[in-house]
Amino acid sequence: MRILNCPLNGERNIAEFSYGGEFHRMPEPSNCESASWAEYVFFHDNEAGIVTEWWYHNATSYWFLAERNTITDEIIRTFPASDIFSDRVDFGDDTGSGTK
Amino acid sequence: MPSTNRLPAPYGLLLDRDNPIAFSFENKRYQGIAGDSIASALAANDRWLLSRSFKYHRPRSILTMAGQDANTLVQLPADPNVLADREPVVTDMEVRGQNYSGSLDRDRDALIERFSKFLPVGFYYKAFFRPRGIWEMWARLIRQKAGLGVVDQSHEPDYFDKQYLFYDVVVVGAGPAGMEAALRAADSGCEVLLLDENPVLGGSLNYARLDVEGQRARNLRTTMIADVEANSRIDVMVDTVCNGWFADNWLPLIRGRRLYKVRARETILCVGSMEQHAVFRNNDLPGIMMSSAAQRLMHLYAVRPGRAAVVLAGNNDAYGVALDLLDAGVDVKRIVDLREDPHYDDIARSVIARNIAVTDGHAVYAALPDPKTGHLGSVDIRKIVSDGVCGGKGEIIECDLLCMAAGYTPTYQLICQAGGQLDYDDDKSSFTLTKLPVSCQIAGSVTGTWSIDSVIAEAGHAGTVAGNATGAVQQHISLEQPENDADNVNLPWPIFPHPDGKEFVDFDEDLQIADILNAVGDGYEHLQLVKRYSTSGMGPSQGRHSALATARLVARATNKTIASTGVSTARPPFVAERLAHSAGRSFYPARRSNMHYRHLEAGAQMLHAGAWYRPAYYGPKESRVDAIRSEVSNVRNNVGLVDVSTLGGIEVRGADAGEFLNRIYTFNFAKQPVGRARYALLTNEAGTVIDDGVACRIHEHHYYVTATTGGVDRVYQSMLKWNAQWRLDVDIANVSSALCGVNIAGPKARRVLEALCPDVDLSAAAFPYMGVREGSVAGLPARLIRVGFVGELGYEIHVPQHFGEALWDALLTAGSEHKIAPFGIEAQRVLRLEKGHIIIGQDTDAMSHPMEVQMGWAVSHKKPFFVGKRTIAELEKKQQKRRLVGFVINDPNAPIPLESHLVLDGEEMVGRVTSCEYSPTLDKPVGLAYAQPSKTESGSKIVIKSTGGTRVPADIVDLPFYDPDNRRQQL
Amino acid sequence: MKVNTTPEAGALAPTHYPRRSQLYRQHVIAGARFEEVAGSVVVAEYIDKTDEAQQAAKLALVDLSTLSRVGFKGAGAPDWLEEQGARLPDSPNRARRQGDGSLIVRLSTDEFLFLCDLTSDSTFTARLWDSWSFQSTKGVYPLPRADSHCWFALTGVHAPTALAKICGIDFHTHRFSKSEVAQTSLARVSAIILRDDLATTPCFLILSDVSSAEYLWDALMDAMLEFQGDAVGMVALRTLTTN
Known part of the structure; x- marks a missing residue:
């Protein structure tokens, strides 16, 4: 069983975690093209190579991100979500002022 | 009386000669010795025939003595397909042969062999497919003849379990390489596990011959085992199989009734090699065995493998075997050396010096059975003219034992699972293994290293590298790369076709040279296809003795290299594994509310909701229908109590709590007053309804949100994931388990509570429908929510979990004068259906969006964002295809539709029933169904295809079915 | 399971208090003598068992669920x-x-x-x-936390090996230091496990989902079987603390 290095709990069997899907940034929901919204919601990249994924440590309810090579299944690094999401996100009104 | 073939001590390393063991084989009594395997005990008694082959029912006997063939599979009363050469014999064991008709010695099915010409490879595929359907008839006949042992269907389960183990270094295989690797790894100060599938340490040192005198192996064995046993950092496990290699050095070990799950920082696989047979006519006769099998018989079990032997030599190890045979009193008639110009070592020279006849450049062209016994009677040896081709004239040598020393193949299975790549070295005529992960090393004969000094140097190097790599090093040890002085032990082509065939490549499946070539001829050129078409390597021994020969044949037939032909994938398990080992103890987490036993005491029938136990209804099973109806009517007329402890509860606290809920749920919560609850509908990004509950505003910056029993974990996870991105000032805590809850519902609910809640004003004005209060119930700290799920005046009461039972007792006591009675999930489902409330997951599916389920009112379009908003906006632009509607069935004789019965428009499916129950309140069946949008007005009629295909007409009505003005819940 | 939870006259019983461990019936069946603590009861000892302290030094399980605890975050x-x-x-x-x-x-x-x-x-x-x-x-x-989680103590020299039958983390005392905490999966339920020795006796405090208390208790007792582990009461723990 693969070992996953949780940024909070250290090295653990991967059975302690849940896979949370590919990491994607949400397009501006109020004014992006319908096609790009559909792409975001319904399509997976399913890339062969190094991808960024959400992972969740079940016992601590802790979300984090991992870079994984989908060809070799090697986990390259793991890091807290706050490395990417450092600032508060707000949504504009329907006219679409964009995310901050 | 000593058994016929038993050798005197010190032969028989595994035997405890003071402990005789009586057992039976095929209903005949035999005498063995403690430490014997079934096969060795029988061989000691000159009983060689053990089984019948899978296809042709040919007599079979010992081949490898190492569990690497299917020849020794026998039947024990409780276990089929037991390897007789591995299974220790125990007192009164009843062993039988398997796969025969009549008797093992005179198997009527052996006649099949006469038709072998008509049973070509792929026979089944070719023969039984026409006319269509004919296979069903043949299958019954064929299946009666197929398969080997018999399953004991009266078997009682035993206690099997699992254990985790943790080591710095795990060494698999405790031969000289494994022991040396373990010792050197331990030198660095780390913790080492050394394991072996055999009952003793030593590996080949226990039976192989390293020098002319036959002393070196014995001495080395003694010293190394003493060193290992004296080393406190090395744990030893024998009789233990490592049954796979999984990512990051995760090893399943099986010993006895336990599966060990071992995590190692470093692994060293010293798994050795498997001796390979030569391919010639009748190479499967009893009496023909691997040279190592003969050595194992003599040295481990004190069994003389024959009286008159021929040794087939593809390497110098054959000469060591010849010396061993001579020492054991076997008449060595001839050494037939396959090599044209052999390079002899000291042992070989000493054999020649003892005037043993050696014939170079010859092969055993065919073996001939003794016509009376079927055992090996003689061999026909012929000069090798070219690769695989023998001269026309041969010499017949009488013998009852033929030892084959034709070469080896590395025990590649675990190594390939670890990512190792199998290549073929044309110079050495041998498979090689490369490209292992850094934390996994191999050493010993598995690498092709052969002389004992090289093996030890290589293994010591691997051990030191592993020890240093673990990091927990007390002593970092410097290294020198060892040299490999490997001699050639493999022949390029020990395969000799015969015009009459029966030169077996795969003994398990009775595959001959022609079968492999015909498979290629039929167009299956890739090895994986050859395997599946011919079944080579698909038998119990999984290619252990057939992979190399198959690869050679396929490579030559397809003009490819053996390296590029390769072997088929060797997946775990390495050896056959009991399901009980995989299962271990059954861990099915079970969740119980604090009131669980009160339900049982009240006679509840419990049902499973995920891991939870919940009361379905109260009363005996035979009065289920009446119990549910009376529970429903008591709620409608008096007051009922239902355990809702399994409901999810999530605290959302902080300055952004309202903003957070606005983003997560479809409704608007910004203007929700403190002390009020609001329905909360959850959609995902695809706009699908995935959960619901109520959001209670406890404080300006504090909401308590309920979620469904099955949905709360997912809801909580998703909330945390969103806020990991939004970074709002909010804390989210799942407190589902921390609270026990009941819903007390019915027109008399308030009167019951009034007696217990001195500090909460329960009047309708002070505590209206959808109000939330904190106070005490029966002296217990409680949160009260006025909800209407079942459509009556009702209060959800949530208290700290450990008070659950006390709360339940207090309410039942206080309510007794108002005829309070508990009700279960079944009654609750009826009650909520009468009230037209949907259950997420039952009345919704993966496509249901809010408009489809008539929940458009719960969606706020004014908010700048909520999770499903954009998709819902897109869906609203499209024409709806279906809608959830309420229906009633007015025909009292119609069968009540069940969930998932179809809604039809003519013969076209347009929807399905999601809920349908007999409503005691309306005295007719009511239900919810998806129907075409044109049929959603009250008064429309739909047709449901009910049980047995009956078309049941149903009338669409407005929801709810019961109390449309909501007067009851707002009392 | 039908249990007569009516206490003998004068004896302290879990049902005398509104706050009750999910496991109290099991303790009653096993012959527990209870003592009051923090507005509830805890098992002091089991009447039929001899030398619980010695048992706890080898391998024992104690239900601490009624003791007080809280979380702040x-x-x-x-x-x-x-x-x-x-x-x-x-x-x-x-x-x-x-x-x-x-x-x-x-x-x-x-x-x-x-x-x-x-x-x-x-x-x-x-x-x-x-x-x-x-x-x-x-x-x-x-x-x-006093209600979301049950709370057990697993004590004794065999505790790390018993844990190794249901948990994938190495709790052997030379690998898992005093005051170390693991939040992990124990017999397939999430648990907080921390090492808090009683003087010289290894002791692991286990907190897990309260609704799974009986399941986890049974799974632990099953894992303890081969080491002759048993349930003991608080008296044994206090004895070991002062030893």
Whole structure:
């Protein structure tokens, strides 16, 4: 069983975690093209190579991100979500002022 | 009386000669010795025939003595397909042969062999497919003849379990390489596990011959085992199989009734090699065995493998075997050396010096059975003219034992699972293994290293590298790369076709040279296809003795290299594994509310909701229908109590709590007053309804949100994931388990509570429908929510979990004068259906969006964002295809539709029933169904295809079915 | 399971108190003598068992679920707790003993679990509650750990090996240090496991989902079987603490 290095709990069997899907940034929901919204919601990249994924440590309810090579299944690094999401996100009104 | 073939001590390393063991084989009594395997005990008694082959029912006997063939599979009363050469014999064991008709010695099915010409490879595929359907008839006949042992269907389960183990270094295989690797790894100060599938340490040192005198192996064995046993950092496990290699050095070990799950920082696989047979006519006769099998018989079990032997030599190890045979009193008639110009070592020279006849450049062209016994009677040896081709004239040598020393193949299975790549070295005529992960090393004969000094140097190097790599090093040890002085032990082509065939490549499946070539001829050129078409390597021994020969044949037939032909994938398990080992103890987490036993005491029938136990209804099973109806009517007329402890509860606290809920749920919560609850509908990004509950505003910056029993974990996870991105000032805590809850519902609910809640004003004005209060119930700290799920005046009461039972007792006591009675999930489902409330997951599916389920009112379009908003906006632009509607069935004789019965428009499916129950309140069946949008007005009629295909007409009505003005819940 | 939970005259019984461990029926069946603690009862000892302290030194399981404990979390929690006099563990997944015998377990950067001492005499938790309010204490949120989790102690020299039958983490004492904490999966349920030795006896405190208490208790007892582990009461724990 693969070992996953949780940024909070250290090295653990991967059975302690849940896979949370590919990491994607949400397009501006109020004014992006319908096609790009559909792409975001319904399509997976399913890339062969190094991808960024959400992972969740079940016992601590802790979300984090991992870079994984989908060809070799090697986990390259793991890091807290706050490395990417450092600032508060707000949504504009329907006219679409964009995310901050 | 000593058994016929038993050798005197010190032969028989595994035997405890003071402990005789009586057992039976095929209903005949035999005498063995403690430490014997079934096969060795029988061989000691000159009983060689053990089984019948899978296809042709040919007599079979010992081949490898190492569990690497299917020849020794026998039947024990409780276990089929037991390897007789591995299974220790125990007192009164009843062993039988398997796969025969009549008797093992005179198997009527052996006649099949006469038709072998008509049973070509792929026979089944070719023969039984026409006319269509004919296979069903043949299958019954064929299946009666197929398969080997018999399953004991009266078997009682035993206690099997699992254990985790943790080591710095795990060494698999405790031969000289494994022991040396373990010792050197331990030198660095780390913790080492050394394991072996055999009952003793030593590996080949226990039976192989390293020098002319036959002393070196014995001495080395003694010293190394003493060193290992004296080393406190090395744990030893024998009789233990490592049954796979999984990512990051995760090893399943099986010993006895336990599966060990071992995590190692470093692994060293010293798994050795498997001796390979030569391919010639009748190479499967009893009496023909691997040279190592003969050595194992003599040295481990004190069994003389024959009286008159021929040794087939593809390497110098054959000469060591010849010396061993001579020492054991076997008449060595001839050494037939396959090599044209052999390079002899000291042992070989000493054999020649003892005037043993050696014939170079010859092969055993065919073996001939003794016509009376079927055992090996003689061999026909012929000069090798070219690769695989023998001269026309041969010499017949009488013998009852033929030892084959034709070469080896590395025990590649675990190594390939670890990512190792199998290549073929044309110079050495041998498979090689490369490209292992850094934390996994191999050493010993598995690498092709052969002389004992090289093996030890290589293994010591691997051990030191592993020890240093673990990091927990007390002593970092410097290294020198060892040299490999490997001699050639493999022949390029020990395969000799015969015009009459029966030169077996795969003994398990009775595959001959022609079968492999015909498979290629039929167009299956890739090895994986050859395997599946011919079944080579698909038998119990999984290619252990057939992979190399198959690869050679396929490579030559397809003009490819053996390296590029390769072997088929060797997946775990390495050896056959009991399901009980995989299962271990059954861990099915079970969740119980604090009131669980009160339900049982009240006679509840419990049902499973995920891991939870919940009361379905109260009363005996035979009065289920009446119990549910009376529970429903008591709620409608008096007051009922239902355990809702399994409901999810999530605290959302902080300055952004309202903003957070606005983003997560479809409704608007910004203007929700403190002390009020609001329905909360959850959609995902695809706009699908995935959960619901109520959001209670406890404080300006504090909401308590309920979620469904099955949905709360997912809801909580998703909330945390969103806020990991939004970074709002909010804390989210799942407190589902921390609270026990009941819903007390019915027109008399308030009167019951009034007696217990001195500090909460329960009047309708002070505590209206959808109000939330904190106070005490029966002296217990409680949160009260006025909800209407079942459509009556009702209060959800949530208290700290450990008070659950006390709360339940207090309410039942206080309510007794108002005829309070508990009700279960079944009654609750009826009650909520009468009230037209949907259950997420039952009345919704993966496509249901809010408009489809008539929940458009719960969606706020004014908010700048909520999770499903954009998709819902897109869906609203499209024409709806279906809608959830309420229906009633007015025909009292119609069968009540069940969930998932179809809604039809003519013969076209347009929807399905999601809920349908007999409503005691309306005295007719009511239900919810998806129907075409044109049929959603009250008064429309739909047709449901009910049980047995009956078309049941149903009338669409407005929801709810019961109390449309909501007067009851707002009392 | 039908249990006569009517106590013998004069004897202390779980049903005398509204706060009851999920496991109290099992304790009654096993012949427990109870003692009062923190508005409820805990098993003092089992009447038919001899030398529970010796048992606990080898391998034993104790139900501490009725003892007091609480959680605090939030971005403001570390500072506020230190202001209240808490000595916090330096990093997540460590525990630290307080002056009054209670234990603070750091579950993440800003989440803490407070466990009372075995006599439940510590007053620190109560003082924290008194000084906390939703309005005035910004960014600090209490968690109902006394009710969300059951609480067991697994004691004795065989405890690490028994745990190795149901948990994939190495709890052997030379690998898992004193005051170390693991939040992990135990017999397929999530659990907080921390090492808090009783003097020289290894002791692991286990907190897990309260609704799974009976399941986990049974799974632990099953894992303890081969080492002759058994349930014991609080008296044994106190004996080992002072030994």
